[in-house]
Amino acid sequence: MVKDGFTSKIKEISEQNPNLCMQCGTCSASCTGIGAMEELPRQVMRLLQLGKDKVLESPSIWMCTTCLTCTARCPRGIDIARVMEALRVVNLRQGNEVLVLEDIPLELLTEVPQMALTSGFRKLSA
């Protein structure tokens, strides 16, 4: 669905302008998480240009590790990692949490390093 204001909200949160993207594909070619992504970073940017909020359902935005490689290489100076973060923020504000404490098995909670849990909750929970 195309929603008025959707891309504007992402622009506001990320302080980046997806409309500057010229679809060169450098971000996709550079992405360190590409093997786990369905929509490549370039495609995420295109969906945003078109105002398609279905991009919020893309697993790719959760797979992004914020490694910043794409950001460093984008010839248009777009901080793509911040755009990915904005998409996660909107999702979390809508209550679409990926990591829910109650769903984590107790044995896993006791085995996983605390830092991993903290990082996970910072990224995947509201």
Ligand code: SF4
């Ligand atoms: S590297 Fe930048 S300009 Fe090229 S496709 Fe990615 S976001 Fe667009």
Ligand code: SF4
């Ligand atoms: S910041 Fe995210 S989208 Fe960009 S290269 Fe790294 S994993 Fe890929």
